Amino acid sequence: MPSEFNLSAFLPYRLAVLSEQVSRRLAAEYGRSHDLSVAEWRVLAHLLGSGAVSVRDIRGRVNLEKPRVSRAVSRLERFGLVNKAPGDVDGRLVAISLTDRGRAVLDEIIPEVLGVQRTLEEAVGPEELATFFRVMERWHAVLDREQAEMPHQAATLGDRRQGPDRP
Amino acid sequence: MPSEFNLSAFLPYRLAVLSEQVSRRLAAEYGRSHDLSVAEWRVLAHLLGSGAVSVRDIRGRVNLEKPRVSRAVSRLERFGLVNKAPGDVDGRLVAISLTDRGRAVLDEIIPEVLGVQRTLEEAVGPEELATFFRVMERWHAVLDREQAEMPHQAATLGDRRQGPDRP
DNA sequence: TCAATATTGTTGCATTTGCAACGACCTTTT
DNA sequence: AAAAGGTCGTTGCAAATGCAACAATATTGA
Numbered sequence: 001m002p003s004e005f006n007l008s009a010f011l012p013y014r015l016a017v018l019s020e021q022v023s024r025r026l027a028a029e030y031g032r033s034h035d036l037s038v039a040e041w042r043v044l045a046h047l048l049g050s051g052a053v054s055v056r057d058i059r060g061r062v063n064l065e066k067p068r069v070s071r072a073v074s075r076l077e078r079f080g081l082v083n084k085a086p087g088d089v090d091g092r093l094v095a096i097s098l099t100d101r102g103r104a105v106l107d108e109i110i111p112e113v114l115g116v117q118r119t120l121e122e123a124v125g126p127e128e129l130a131t132f133f134r135v136m137e138r139w140h141a142v143l144d145r146e147q148a149e150m151p152h153q154a155a156t157l158g159d160r161r162q163g164p165d166r167p
Numbered sequence: 168m169p170s171e172f173n174l175s176a177f178l179p180y181r182l183a184v185l186s187e188q189v190s191r192r193l194a195a196e197y198g199r200s201h202d203l204s205v206a207e208w209r210v211l212a213h214l215l216g217s218g219a220v221s222v223r224d225i226r227g228r229v230n231l232e233k234p235r236v237s238r239a240v241s242r243l244e245r246f247g248l249v250n251k252a253p254g255d256v257d258g259r260l261v262a263i264s265l266t267d268r269g270r271a272v273l274d275e276i277i278p279e280v281l282g283v284q285r286t287l288e289e290a291v292g293p294e295e296l297a298t299f300f301r302v303m304e305r306w307h308a309v310l311d312r313e314q315a316e317m318p319h320q321a322a323t324l325g326d327r328r329q330g331p332d333r334p
Numbered sequence: 335t336c337a338a339t340a341t342t343g344t345t346g347c348a349t350t351t352g353c354a355a356c357g358a359c360c361t362t363t364t
Numbered sequence: 365a366a367a368a369g370g371t372c373g374t375t376g377c378a379a380a381t382g383c384a385a386c387a388a389t390a391t392t393g394a
Binding site for chain 2: 007008012013014019026042045049113120121124135139140143146147
């Protein structure tokens with residue numbers, strides 16, 4: 001009888017709580033100052049490193065569902081932070097790119113969020129930090145592998161995987 | 168010009184992605200087998216360790232907003248997993264407790280979720296794991312302190328803190 | 335070449351969420 | 365003891381979310 005269980009010490013719970021806490025702290029930066037959602041912030045941040053990209057490109061690298069990216073981009077466009085042009089080679093694709101205004105906003109936000117990151121990084125030793133990242137990557141890999149291995153018990157109902165769309 | 172920024176290496180982003188991934192994996196256990204949401208699972212899990220508690224008690228220890236707990240409890244009651252009785256000493260409070268059925272469901276779920284935890288724990292060394300937990304706690308403390316220190320720039324609009332309800 | 339199939343991005347829709355307002359109840363003050 | 369103020373849990377409502385369906389466009393194969 002495993003009536004022994006402590007939620008507070010349960011790894012997934014701890015992880016979720018910390019992640020929510022960090023997200024809140026972060027959203028307090030870009031949300032308050034520029035009225036951006038998490039999705040919008042991620043899209044902007046990704047665009048900084050890449051040139052013009054499609055919704056599909058963004059989706060994969062930013063870990064957001066398709067409709068969420070699409071809506072984030074639309075809103076960012078309304079605010080003049082990104083540009084949406086029909087792709088000239090493939091008519092379905094949309095070429096999304098940062099505007100100058102978007103770049104300016106990022107230049108304001110990035111130092112702030114880097115400040116949050118620095119606060120966290122400085123609160124622990126460098127080796128601890130390195131270990132933390134290493135563990136995160138390890139788990140990421142483990143979960144990816146697990147997920148890839150177990151679409152045999154699929155079709156059970158309530159299957160959360162994405163439809164016929166995954167690359 | 169800090170046009171240097173890599174989202175993939177950004178700690179809060181990494182944390183959020185990992186947390187979502189773990190949550191998905193976990194929800195695949197209790198969600199698929201017993202049709203429970205995260206909130207419902209957390210409430211159940213907490214009840215296992217405590218006796219009869221109020222919504223307010225749960226809220227604090229389980230990191231969920233008041234309405235979310237309330238709704239989770241209602242649904243759990245509909246399914247016969249918890250019991251809701253009016254508190255006899257204070258008429259506002261509600262005494263929430265596990266039913267036998269709820270305990271039985273937990274006895275099914277807990278081994279499964281502990282299995283997930285074990286998978287993760289075994290993927291890294293014991294000292295790495297200890298470090299990971301230590302870092303999480305450290306950051307948790309840092310963010311708590313920060314948040315407590317900065318209700319001076321409140322009233323900016325879009326303030327995410329909870330209304331006149333926090334203890 | 336034209337039909338059949340696949341992919342891209344958007345929209346609809348049902349559900350979930352966060353926040354505020356509310357009613358019910360308790361406590362403190364006068 | 366009544367009024368004023370505070371706390372608890374629920375409900376309403378607007379916004380966000382996840383998923384499927386869709387139109388538009390590409391690609392493939394006969």
